[in-house]
Amino acid sequence: MDVLVVEDDDILGKALRRGLEDAGHRCTLVANGAKGLEIAVAQKCDAVVLDLMLPDRSGLDVLRAIRSEGIRTPVIILTALGSVEERVDGLNAGADDYLIKPFSFPELLARLSAIARRSHNLTAQDLCVGPLSLDLATRRVTRDAREIDLTPTEFSLLEFLMRNAGQVLTRKMLSEHLWDSNWEGVTNVIEVHITRLRGKIDRDFDQPLLQTVRGRGYVLRAS
Amino acid sequence: MHGSANKRQPIGSVWRTLRFRLAVWNAAAVIITALVTLVGLRQGVSWALVRELDQVLLDDAQDVGLMIQETPTDQATELQGNLNRMAESHEHHGWYVKLFDADANEVWATKNARPNLPRPNIQRERSPITFDGYRIVQSRVDAAISNVKYIRVGATLDQINEDMARIDRWVLLAAGAVLLTAPLCGYWLASRAAETVGEIITTASRLRPSHLEERLSIRGTGDELDLLAETINSLLDRIAAYLNVKRDFLANAAHELRTPLAAIRSSVEVALNGERSPEEYEELMVDVIEECGALEALVNQLLLLSETEAELPATKFEQVDLNELTLKAVDMFSGVAEARGVKLRAGRIDYAAVNGNRGHLRQVLNNLLDNAVKYTPGGGDVSVEVVVDAPFVRLRVADTGAGISAEEQQHIFQRFFRAESARTRSPGVGGTGLGLSICQSVVHNHGGEIDCESNVDHGTTFTVTLPLAEVESAAANN
Numbered sequence: 001m002d003v004l005v006v007e008d009d010d011i012l013g014k015a016l017r018r019g020l021e022d023a024g025h026r027c028t029l030v031a032n033g034a035k036g037l038e039i040a041v042a043q044k045c046d047a048v049v050l051d052l053m054l055p056d057r058s059g060l061d062v063l064r065a066i067r068s069e070g071i072r073t074p075v076i077i078l079t080a081l082g083s084v085e086e087r088v089d090g091l092n093a094g095a096d097d098y099l100i101k102p103f104s105f106p107e108l109l110a111r112l113s114a115i116a117r118r119s120h121n122l123t124a125q126d127l128c129v130g131p132l133s134l135d136l137a138t139r140r141v142t143r144d145a146r147e148i149d150l151t152p153t154e155f156s157l158l159e160f161l162m163r164n165a166g167q168v169l170t171r172k173m174l175s176e177h178l179w180d181s182n183w184e185g186v187t188n189v190i191e192v193h194i195t196r197l198r199g200k201i202d203r204d205f206d207q208p209l210l211q212t213v214r215g216r217g218y219v220l221r222a223s
Numbered sequence: 224m225h226g227s228a229n230k231r232q233p234i235g236s237v238w239r240t241l242r243f244r245l246a247v248w249n250a251a252a253v254i255i256t257a258l259v260t261l262v263g264l265r266q267g268v269s270w271a272l273v274r275e276l277d278q279v280l281l282d283d284a285q286d287v288g289l290m291i292q293e294t295p296t297d298q299a300t301e302l303q304g305n306l307n308r309m310a311e312s313h314e315h316h317g318w319y320v321k322l323f324d325a326d327a328n329e330v331w332a333t334k335n336a337r338p339n340l341p342r343p344n345i346q347r348e349r350s351p352i353t354f355d356g357y358r359i360v361q362s363r364v365d366a367a368i369s370n371v372k373y374i375r376v377g378a379t380l381d382q383i384n385e386d387m388a389r390i391d392r393w394v395l396l397a398a399g400a401v402l403l404t405a406p407l408c409g410y411w412l413a414s415r416a417a418e419t420v421g422e423i424i425t426t427a428s429r430l431r432p433s434h435l436e437e438r439l440s441i442r443g444t445g446d447e448l449d450l451l452a453e454t455i456n457s458l459l460d461r462i463a464a465y466l467n468v469k470r471d472f473l474a475n476a477a478h479e480l481r482t483p484l485a486a487i488r489s490s491v492e493v494a495l496n497g498e499r500s501p502e503e504y505e506e507l508m509v510d511v512i513e514e515c516g517a518l519e520a521l522v523n524q525l526l527l528l529s530e531t532e533a534e535l536p537a538t539k540f541e542q543v544d545l546n547e548l549t550l551k552a553v554d555m556f557s558g559v560a561e562a563r564g565v566k567l568r569a570g571r572i573d574y575a576a577v578n579g580n581r582g583h584l585r586q587v588l589n590n591l592l593d594n595a596v597k598y599t600p601g602g603g604d605v606s607v608e609v610v611v612d613a614p615f616v617r618l619r620v621a622d623t624g625a626g627i628s629a630e631e632q633q634h635i636f637q638r639f640f641r642a643e644s645a646r647t648r649s650p651g652v653g654g655t656g657l658g659l660s661i662c663q664s665v666v667h668n669h670g671g672e673i674d675c676e677s678n679v680d681h682g683t684t685f686t687v688t689l690p691l692a693e694v695e696s697a698a699a700n701n
Binding site: 082102153175178179180181183184185187188189191192193196214215216 | 505508509510511512513515516519520523524526551552554555556558559561562582585586589590593596597658
């Protein structure tokens with residue numbers, strides 16, 4: 001995917017470019033709104049990561065200009081302002097998603113691929129990751145054709161991990177997905193559920209699918 | 224440093240100053256009152272003088288009438304002599320008597336009587352009129368002499384007019400004096416009142432957030448200005464106290480941020496300081512990211528606290544089902560509780576809709592549940608209840624943990640306060656020390672109360688009381 005990053009903070013911009021390139025995307029980094037608008041309007045990118053506070057003009061103006069050109073390229077807004085109104089303003093201006101600084105990099109990747117999925121209109125009935133498969137209609141989970149019994153929380157957790165297979169998901173993302181609330185306390189409310197889920201999908205098999213990435217989160221990987 | 228700015232009057236135009244307006248109003252009131260009084264007095268004196276003359280004329284008319292009646296026809300000349308003598312010696316200047324017949328033709332008059340023409344047309348008896356500088360009374364007599372039918376007694380008003388002219392001079396003099404002195408006195412009085420206001424303004428403009436210790440002086444008169452000064456002083460007291468709290472808070476927050484920052488700095492410095500294996504680098508980077516998480520959590524909590532303290536307008540509230548929110552929170556902590564060997568259970572959960580901010584209320588639940596699970600040893604219980612007691616709903620989180628001492632209970636809602644047990648526990652249990660103050664701030668913002676009941680070694684119960692949403696309480700009554 002070609003990602004345009006419009007970010008004036010040099011360190012953050014470079015970190016974003018490196019991270020995106022590591023994840024297999026091509027990345028164009030620009031530091032002001034005018035250049036960003038030029039590239040977006042020329043439709044040389046598949047997605048835009050847009051900072052709101054830019055030196056020359058507000059990110060919201062850039063976004064409105066892009067949308068007024070009739071360009072539907074997905075846009076993720078990046079900002080330190082996190083109040084509800086600002087979020088609504090951003091979404092009203094035509095943003096597809098909204099990330100508040102500081103954010104974790106896996107979350108940005110996950111949201112980018114979610115946006116890409118949305119724009120390709122992929123809604124799968126069945127999710128498959130290696131030997132693991134999940135039927136959304138019957139809520140049946142199998143590994144190597146052996147049925148696995150899951151609690152609703154575990155099912156929801158696994159579904160989310162499988163939808164984002166290969167991508168690191170942070171505790172915050174999982175917590176928000178499962179319980180509509182981020183928990184930043186020291187207590188790790190996710191870990192117990194991950195451990196249990198791992199016990200069910202990985203324990204009796206040679207190859208572990210659900211892995212912990214230290215300091216970052218969890219990932220479901222086929223290999 | 225701001226001396227020149229202080230001396231400058233903050234008021235644009237002299238015409239709009241309180242001093243000037245007070246003086247104008249004061250002067251206007253005094254002048255109007257004085258003029259009305261003076262004119263009234265003058266008119267009163269004039270009226271009294273004329274009344275006095277009238278009375279004399281009426282009495283004289285009666286006397287003359289009697290004299291005429293009692294005089295036989297042959298003595299008319301004698302009568303005329305008497306009347307002429309009376310006219311000459313009368314106390315009132317220009318006094319005269321005229322006698323008329325039935326057709327109102329003049330029969331006789333005293334020597335100094337007013338000229339005949341023009342003649343007043345007098346309709347009523349014994350009712351004085353003013354005519355051509357004279358005061359005249361007509362009276363009827365049944366005289367025996369030469370068909371006299373009416374008499375008229377009159378006197379000039381010259382004397383009275385002279386007196387009045389003298390009085391008018393004095394009145395004008397007095398009015399002039401009032402016109403001159405009233406504005407001056409008014410301005411002086413207004414200045415005295417405005418001086419205190421000016422003092423308040425000067426003191427107030429000297430105040431800076433950095434030095435709020437100055438106070439307005441109370442003169443002890445107990446008037447409105449004293450009251451104003453007292454009100455401003457108590458406002459200053461509260462602002463100073465508030466600023467102190469804010470200052471402490473800022474300092475505390477900065478100190479709290481130092482610890483994770485120090486950890487990040489030293490981890491990175493260690494990483495840069497010499498060659499290390501990839502595993503070691505990874506280890507250090509993981510530490511950095513974990514400390515970043517701590518920083519992030521602290522910053523988010525500070526923002527949440529400032530958001531809740533700003534007292535969100537109630538219009539931004541939505542209807543929140545507290546029961547659903549509670550069950551979600553219980554589910555969130557159920558795994559952790561089980562892993563710690565704590566029995567976390569939802570007791571009675573009534574349907575309860577409240578008006579509020581979903582995210583903020585959820586933070587309250589999360590903080591209370593996290594504390595309860597954290598401070599309850601294995602084998603203990605944590606129970607959660609949502610009980611409707613219209614028009615309120617009570618959320619109770621009870622644990623069988625270590626409890627909080629009475630001394631510490633007074634401080635648990637203070638920012639950055641950590642109970643002894645929270646500080647001495649192993650790492651992984653501590654928090655930012657903001658959780659409960661966030662809870663309190665959110666609950667107060669929702670018009671509710673939060674209470675803590677705790678017995679050392681027996682456990683702690685937190686009770687949050689919130690008002691139910693309007694629709695819900697109406698439905699409950701039906």
